[in-house]
Amino acid sequence: MPHAKQTLNIGHLLQACKECSLAELCLPRGLSEAEVEELGKVVSRQVTLQPGETLFRPGDRCNMIYAVRSGSMKSFRLTEDGGVQILGFHLPGELFGLDGLDTHLHHCEAVALETTRICELSIDELEKLCCTHVALHHEILRVIGREISAEHELLLLLGKKRAEERLAAFLISLCKRFCQRGGSGEKINLPMTRQDIGNYLGLAIETVSRLFARFQEQKLITVQRRQVWIHDTERLGEMAGLDG
Template structure:
């Protein structure tokens, strides 16, 4: 599917997935729910087995129809500027929610697109609203996730506004490694699912500048970068450069 294709239509009557048995449940909506509440949630959450790379999940300006938890793969979100250019606003990985941007007036403010072959768990807004009336823990978890989104926006603004280019890249890599580690992946060696032009766009850098940043970090012994494969060699140097000596916050 090309970049200008219409959003996919998720069939919510599809395969059900057990939230109680999902390895990502502690990072997602089910966190903090008791056994009975999990069973209730299990009954209405549905799984979209495969979403191909570049597929649009939802588009800016479209009506909010559901919440989507990333089950595998990764997504980017972006908004279009007045001249039609793309401004990337975030990257999302397994256990993270897409669709919260539409909660204000039921209209999505950004477009969500798969960076690779991915899958999501889907929950219709009607089902979600009904559940929130019955399950207090779900409301609390949603408030927590919305708070995390707000903190993410604040961290991003601070990073782009106050840090030099190399510091922005270091902060992003430090944060990404933490998020991957929380999901059971290696924190030291991983592949970037986003192409460099997307990462450069997100960090407010030219692609050539980003490439120079990676080369400089390699020369300084901080990491090795082979195409999209990143291997962190010196955590101390990386965190000092990112101004996050004690680790970093969540969700760049």
Template sequence: MPARNRTLKIGDIKVSCGNCSLTELCLPHGMDGPDIEKLDQIVKRQQPFQPGQHVFRAGDKSRSLFAVRSGALKSYCTTEDGDEQVLGFTLPGELVGLDGMSDGSYASSSVVLETTSICELPYDLLEDLCHSLVGLNRQMMRVVSKEITADQGMLLLLGKRNAEERLAAFLLSLSSRYKSRGLSTTEFNLPMSRQDIGNYLGLAIETVSRLFASFQKDQLLKVNRRQVVLVDMPRLRGMVEGCSGRKI
């Protein structure tokens, strides 16, 4: 990690776990004031990362978990053939680096998609706090559970859905994640490229571009480069729920 890291305490800065707008999404969720202060004391807040910078790379020695305050990250791995496989995208209030907690090194890489602010939580200090703070331990279990659920959902997405359903499900997932941040559910910016979306969904970039054009023609959405407006949410949901039988 860059040498620019420094540990900040409450009172030294304006941004802290206690007054962060993402508290309900991140690790402090469900914790009371004194416990949040204890968590805040171990957090390292870094200078913003710029697009293309790596938070960590696969194989790096793992020391910390990272929480995104603003911006977006892409997680990926490299296949034996040297090809990139996108594993997911991390938005504000979400964590990355869980895959480094088991064997001492990160299994994937995390790269910045747009200017991103990050909180770093050293594993050893976080583990000690989890032993003493029931609320933090409970939230860590929720985070791991959400990761497992997301992985299962991705397997279903790739295994059972056609191209149109995959893109619709992806856009609805982003809509839901932005909603939990108090942002618009129907109008948002895509921090990832069409190529990244296609890689993640198992589709060619040409297919993704064609689908966006087709969805726009069918008045399901409006798109201007990376700015998307979901015009007909019920129809998008119908495309996805018709396949799975589950509501989104």
């Protein structure tokens, strides 16, 4: 897969943060109108990726953080023997690319799951802006904190939960996130393959498939390929051991 990026930088950016419907989920949350306008200027460009295209890979210079405008991404780390561990899936309004803040080089790879639009934000510019806008500084720390929390959650899941609990937690998490983005909470359209789900949860693809079947038998969900209807959030939550 080539390291392809397709830039859609038509003169001025057509849609900066000010007009973006995702503002409340993304960095602008809680900023004043003037601050959001400033933030919009930091969006250096927007990029569109086709399914399977790579945004960055290990060793790439890390000057930007990225926000999903539409579509979805996965980021994953590689072992030297060709193994993969998916670290997260990124939905519209979510930020990613914070790894590599230490060495200024990315350690992981980010790939589009579907046709995906990305906003690129210059880290340097953001940093400067933080000095004059305290609210933005706080927002950025909040985003970082959320990232760290999410990773702790996943560590708990991989280290301590059984297969059933893992998948339940995964479904609940996705469901919540799609709800925040205007989904009904009834139906989810999975942007990732079973392979991706299994990899992320530390399970074999067959195990994921069997669990989907079992959850369906138990009337918790209905599965049809990538479409999942959630019938019993309550019980799924209990299975997941809640706090996910």
